[in-house]
Amino acid sequence: LVIDDGSIDDTARVAEEAGAVVIKHGGNRGYGAAIQSCFKYAKENDFDIMVILDGDGQHNPDEISVVIEPILERKADISVGSRFLKEEHKNNVPLYRRFGIHVITWLTNLGSKKTRRVIDAQSGFRGYSRKAIEKLDLKDEGMGVSTEILLQARKRKLTIKEVPVGCRYDVEGSTEGSVKHGLGVVISIINYMEVEHSLLIFGVPGLVLVVIGLILGLRVYQTMIATGVLPIGSALITIMLLIVGSLLGITGLILHAVIIAGRRKWR
Incomplete structure (x- = not known):
């Protein structure tokens, strides 16, 4: 079996004349695409x-x-x-x-x-x-x-x-x-690794940002109660930390759920 991944020479012709089965991609799709064609042919046959x-x-x-x-x-x-x-x-x-x-x-x-x-x-x-x-x-x-x-x-x-x-x-x-x-x-x-270890890569940083945001938010609240003035800068940073942290955590959970579903499929 020979995969012709967009070859511009006589590879396909020479391989066919030698008795090989040749799969032609019609263009250069990449090394991984050639490997995928090998696996597909092996499964089908x-x-x-x-x-x-x-x-x-x-x-x-x-x-x-x-x-x-x-x-x-x-x-x-x-x-x-x-x-x-x-x-x-x-x-x-x-x-x-x-x-x-x-x-x-x-x-x-x-x-x-x-x-x-x-x-x-x-x-x-x-x-x-x-x-x-x-x-x-x-x-x-x-x-x-x-x-x-x-x-x-x-x-x-x-x-x-x-x-x-x-x-x-x-x-x-x-x-x-x-x-x-x-x-x-x-x-x-x-x-x-981002997908396979999504909880570690996305979830942990997300949790850390949320915790920091909550701590900072508590200080903003205490300052506002004590002075009657809302510290705008600190409040905006708190909101940003909570939003980014939440998004990272949700991303990690979604990717983790996708991986779990994929593993069940291949059991």
Whole structure:
């Protein structure tokens, strides 16, 4: 299966002549959109195992057997080909890429138990079991999809195992710059965390603002009773704190309710 995401060369024709099924997007929709097309095709055709690797020649197809081994042995629902499990593979990764990958991996692992953390969160060489194919519901159409998969997998109790694979960097890689790629992934992680941890990110700050607003409001009331004059500035700040705090709290509750409903759907 080959996903033609707006390629302007002969990729689709060459792939079809080689016997591959080619899905054409008709335009460049993004890496995540290509991954979503893979999952959709796998679901519709009842795949037991799906292996996805990037089409830029960096991955070695001969290592597919290594990637699917944990799935065949029922040790994992998702198998990630890691570039950092073996020293010789790690040394092949350019230093600037290694730094960026480690930062993104650290963000991805935030809040995860030690046993559920990964070493290479940005690997594009992965295997998926039937269970994973059915349970993952991807939304990100950009480069953040790799992280979205891992975050969703943890929420849906899918087991993840990493296996050592190599990666070539002497071939032309992604058309998207490394900095743009990294920023896009970080933004995707933040957006995902905003939803998944809405009570912490929105609810707690909202509660703090409301409490501060109530305390300040009490002082405004006491001042008005004692002097007969309403301190306009303090009163306006009180109202602003109460409104913003309430809105943050309501936002957190709504997002939390949406997440709870979504989890029930995927049980």
